[in-house]
Amino acid sequence: MTDDPFGDEQLVELYDLDNPSGIDHDFFRALADELEATKIIDFGCGTGLLTRTLAKPGRKVIGIDPSKTMLDYARRQxxxxxVTWIDGDLTxxxxxxxxxxxxSSGNTMMYVSGLPAALSAxxxxxxxxxxxxxxxxxxxTRAWEQWTREATYGERDTSAGRLREWIEVIDVDQGRVVFDAHNVFDDGRDAVxxxxxxFRTxxxxxxxxxxxxxxxxxxxxGWRGEAVTDASRLLVFRAAGS
Incomplete structure (x- = not known):
C-alpha cells in the first residue's frame, strides 16, 4: 500500500463522492455497536468517511492509512x-x-500483498x-473481465473540471490483477x-x-448476511483473535 493510486489531491477530493456511505458503512457501525467497542482501528481508512462516524463519547477510534494525501484530506473534514490519524502501513x-x-473497508485488504504479515499485525x-x-x-465472478475502456469509459463535470475516465486491465496472474485508472483533465493531462x-478465494x-x-x-x-455462492460479488469476513 502506497500513496498511489490515491496521491492526486484533485482526485482525492472526488473520492467520497464516488464512494459514498452505504450499506457497507452501516454494517461496520452496527458491528461496532454490537461489540460495544471502546477502541476501534480502521486499517486503510482513506479519507475517513466511515472512520469519523464511528467516533462517539467513550470510544477511541484510530484511522491508519499509507496515503498522506488521503489522510491530509481526512484531517480537514x-x-x-x-479520530487519531496515523500515517503508515501495517508497521x-x-x-x-x-x-x-x-x-478494513473499501476492499483495503485487496491492496495488501503481504496479507499474512498484515493480519498478524x-x-x-x-x-x-x-x-x-x-x-x-x-x-x-471475474469482475476484471469487465474492466475495459469500452465498458468503463465515462465523462463528467467535477470540481476539478471536465473529467474523462476509464480503466484498463494490464495483467492477470493467479488472482493478481494489475490495471490502470485513467483520469483525463480539461488541459489534456492524463493522470494514470x-x-x-x-483477488483471493x-x-x-x-x-x-x-x-x-x-x-x-x-x-x-454480502452485507446482509447472504450465503456465499459463486455469484456472490463480495466476501465479507469476521473473525476473532486469540
Whole structure:
C-alpha cells in the first residue's frame, strides 16, 4: 500500500463522492455497536468517511492509512478531531492488544500483498476475543473481465473540471490483477494510476486468517448476511483473535 493510486489531491477530493456511505458503512457501525467497542482501528481508512462516524463519547477510534494525501484530506473534514490519524502501513499498527475491533473497508485488504504479515499485525492490536472484519471481491465472478475502456469509459463535470475516465486491465496472474485508472483533465493531462489488486478465494482468506491466529471465522456473501455462492460479488469476513 502506497500513496498511489490515491496521491492526486484533485482526485482525492472526488473520492467520497464516488464512494459514498452505504450499506457497507452501516454494517461496520452496527458491528461496532454490537461489540460495544471502546477502541476501534480502521486499517486503510482513506479519507475517513466511515472512520469519523464511528467516533462517539467513550470510544477511541484510530484511522491508519499509507496515503498522506488521503489522510491530509481526512484531517480537514468535520469531526476529524474525534479520530487519531496515523500515517503508515501495517508497521504503524501498535501491538497494544487492547482493541475491540479492527476493520478494513473499501476492499483495503485487496491492496495488501503481504496479507499474512498484515493480519498478524492486526491481531496483535486486538484484545483476546477482539474482532476483525473486512470485505474482498469474490474471484469467481471475474469482475476484471469487465474492466475495459469500452465498458468503463465515462465523462463528467467535477470540481476539478471536465473529467474523462476509464480503466484498463494490464495483467492477470493467479488472482493478481494489475490495471490502470485513467483520469483525463480539461488541459489534456492524463493522470494514470496503476492499481494492483489481489483477488483471493474464501479458502485463501480463511487460511491466512488461521495462520495469523484468528478463529471463529465467518464469511458471508454480502452485507446482509447472504450465503456465499459463486455469484456472490463480495466476501465479507469476521473473525476473532486469540
Amino acid at each position: 468535520p469531526g476529524a478531531d474525534t 504503524a499498527v501498535e501491538q497494544s492488544g487492547d482493541a475491540d475491533l479492527v476493520l 492486526l491481531r496483535g492490536a486486538l484484545k483476546p476475543g477482539g474482532v476483525i472484519s473486512f470485505e474482498s471481491r469474490n474471484p469467481t 494510476f496503476r492499481n494492483v489488486l489481489y 474464501v479458502e485463501e482468506l480463511t487460511t491466512a486468517l488461521e495462520e495469523a491466529g484468528f478463529g471463529g471465522i465467518e464469511v458471508r456473501g
